[in-house]
Amino acid sequence: MRRDLIFGVDIFKGSPRSKTQQKYALAIFEGGKDIKRYERISRFKLIRMVKERYPEILAVDNIYELLKDRKELLAFLKKLPYETKLVQVTEKEGLSKLAARYNISFNKRSPLESAMVCACLAKMGIGREVSYISDRTKIRVSRARSLGKGGWSQNRYKRKVHGMVKLKIREIKGYLDKRGVDYGLSIKKGFGGYRSGSFIVEDNIKNLSISSKRGCDVQVKISPITKDAMEFSKFSRGQRYIIVGIDPGTTSAIAILDLGGNVLRLSSSRNSSLSDMIRSISNEGTPVIVATDVYPVPSTVEKVKRDFNAIIHSSDDTPTDYKMDITRGYDCSNVHERDALFAALDAYKKFKNKFEKIEKETPIWIDSDDIKAAVLKGSSLKSAIHLHSPKKEDLEEKEEKSEETKEKEKDLQSIKEQIQQIREHNNYLKSTIEEKDEEIKGLKKYIERLKEGERRGIKREREIIIREKEIKRQGKEIFKLKKKIKSLSEQIDLYRKIKILESSGRFYPVKVIGNFNRDSILEFNNKMGIKSGDIVYLKDATGGGRFTADILIGFGIRAVMAGSKMSHMAKERFYKMGIPVFSAEEVVIKVSQRSLIFERVEDFGIIDRTDFDGMIDEWKEKNREEEERRKIEAIKNMMHEYKRERVI
Template identity: 60%
Template sequence: MVKLKVKEIKDHLDKNGVKYSLSIKEGYGGYTSGLFLVEENITNIGISSDRGADVQVNLSPVTKDLLDFEKYSTEKKYLIVGIDPGTTAAIALLDLDGRVVSISSSRNTSVSNMIKYIRERGRPIMIATDVYPIPDTVEKIKRAFNTMVYSSKDTATEEKIDLTKGYDFSNVHERDALFAALDAYKKFKNKFERIDKEIPVWVDSDEIKAAVLKGVSLKSAISHPLKSTKDANKDKKDGTKDKTKDVKKQPDEQINLRINKIREDNEYLRKTLKEKNIEIKKLEDYILSFKIKERREIKRDKEIKIRDNEIKRQGKEIIRLKEKIKEYSNQIEQFRMIKILESSGDFYPVKVIDMFKKESIIEFNTKIGIKKGDIVYLKDAAGGGGSTADFLIDFGIKAVIVGSEMSHLAKERFYERDIPLFNDSEVNIMVDRESIMYVQEFGIIDKNEMDRLIDLWIKTNHERLEERKMEDIIKMIKEYKRERGDMY
């Protein structure tokens, strides 16, 4: 917005033929301010002050007396000269307040032309370069003006770009020359500012600064300004008069009037500065509120994204839970049917254990419980041996049904301890329904069918045990007879 307003004012002044100089200050993202110094009465330029939300235009007159006082001397100003020597040589001129006077570059120019260019624009008090050791071209210009040399030595390109940011130049040679001059000014800036604070208002600060740079102490330069001026300008003709001397010749009353005028201008500038600070504070508050709003929006967007992801996750969880509920509902219905059938007295309850292992038996007992007289269905009977069979039998179970092959040792333990053992294939089908039906840990089996199977198994097992006993007795008799035969 500032850049557009600067262009608008510039086009208006150009269209109306108004002479002006323009100083632009750039910042992040564009212009931060533009200053027009117009050579025309403020009422004739066709532009008025404007205070908008984003851009403000302020018009203020330049007091003629103040300009007269500052430009009282007709002598050429002192300069800090930055030089970038080479095939394309560049020169940058600064006054002792750090303002750019001129920047120029040329190919294959001579040293004499460079000296002429500088002499036409002022009096060099310092020659600066960013090249080290100091080149011959710079040495020749230094000797021509009998002045000091300041060298920045080797400097990184990033530092040059940073220091020259906001200035107008045409190429890297002009940039390097400008950097050398600005770097030299920067080195002495604090000393220059101290001089501005300590000298009386009627003394030419540039003369004092020039004298100090030539080696005169600040105290001596202030105490004897005429002498300092004479030393600093001994190459000038006697016809050139020193500004300090002219000012001191003025009547005290006129000097007091000028001092009062300067004070009034200073008060005006203080007031303007205060207004600017208030304006800056408002803009900073606006920027802060904008950043807070932006952060809130970013936070809100982030929270919305998190919420959307959570909704998706919860949606998937709801689908999973609905499927689980459906599964549980079916199981509940089956449990209900089992309970109804069990309560009729026509069925035995069956407790279903997944694996024939001590861990599975312990887990089932902890969760559901195994009591005396229970019928147990082992879905996978391959895991356990004799000790596992004893562990299960010790609960006092009535019978065991297995869904897979069981080890010989385990079978023997059930036979020896007279616990009926059946394969699920031995359970007959009746009334279009398997004699055993189960849901997870519970099931039922037809009571009459199971009693018949148990009675048959017990009878068969007893016969097996009797046969085994008879076999053992016959074996013992044979052993006895053999031993007796050996004795005789």
């Protein structure tokens, strides 16, 4: 809301009760100057301009010349911003008599000039305010969309939305609790949270920094609770001039002082909009100075300054220690409030001497704050006092009370002298406090240096402990690696010996497989390869059967050496396929009898060619004899079976 912006309106054409659309004349005053006039605008355009420009006052001659009844008036008021006041300037007297009384001349037949007079009278604080808003507000929080029938993820989405509604209700509740406002709350629970919630707040909507908004999942609607009957109350602009310090950002803070340097408000909030900030400031008064501790001036601060037609004050590169000294003794919740308060206090400090001079030279019957505001906006002290001096009829009334005024002036002079003495004593106390503060600051720095030295010592000790642990860990790792290197070196030496023996032509290579099962055989084949004519050594020959034997047979191996006992089925299968199977005991016996050499390393080994060929020949001879024995046994069985059948 712009406190120095006033719209004056008069009907241009038509009657509120006629069927034809009414047209209006509009005069816009800003900063006390007639800046713009409009003829023949519709009600729709008038409302749109009010919403765009956000004036302090919408002034009319008679509201029932514009609107035909209470219902239409209420609908019109609801379309206006809550902060904009609808003022009827006339009461018992007509507009012409009222204008003559305040020495305003105009053409009675010109709607534009009538609108201009309405704006002038409203600026002077004349008229009655039309009010329908009570000091109670309704805030409703609900889902922003229907959840629908949904699918498999319906419950998850419902829980999310209800959780967001619950979170927003808690956020608003926290804000109201912080402000200390009385309220009632009704809640509808839902799956995973709240479906909706309604607050009835015992405060005027203008005082709440909450606005209606709609998000993806949650919507907030805020509306005033209307009075039972329309009220026409005495209109007063109630203008109070203030100094505003602003620290903009994600967390914005405002500090508001009167022109005497007293703190009226100090607050901060997250993600508040520019309109919320302007509304909060407007509720306290009209800023004449907008201050910030940042240079160049942020755009948010510049917009607030333009909105109130105030002057700007900025502080550049101010040390944090100095800010803390200036704001010491004030209750700042965070650094944002501290920076906003510093900016306001720094602005007041800059103009303090000028304000004191104005107070001394301003007559008792004139509000010195009005003169201060006028001087800050560029007027000279003399012209400002003249502008705010009472009119002739007011002076006649003052003369009748001159004796009483003289007595009051004497009392006031005595009070001013007492105030001056108190100020001098206060300055002495301040200087003493500043000396003590400097002493405390020095001691704090000394303590901080001691703490910093202690912190560095502790940090150094921790680093030494960490490094010692790392050295121990790496030592253990080195020992493990050395052990592994030694083992690998021994294996390499053995490999080398085996290769030398193999290359001499006196030995056969032997493929060493760990276990007699399908996985071990296939894994070895992928790693080392098994080909036709290979000799295979099974370290653990247990577990395999006929089908496992078929896998090795399929590779076309020449012979099998078993490191442990092999199953009968597997042995029988190798025997049928003409593949000899030698047990570990047989190999050992042969070693002792014929000096059979068999060496192995991991997956590979060698065996003496001559001795192994001899073992193969012996096996073949035994196999031939066994085969003949089996054939003779089979013939005997056949003859026995034949005789038995003949007897029967």
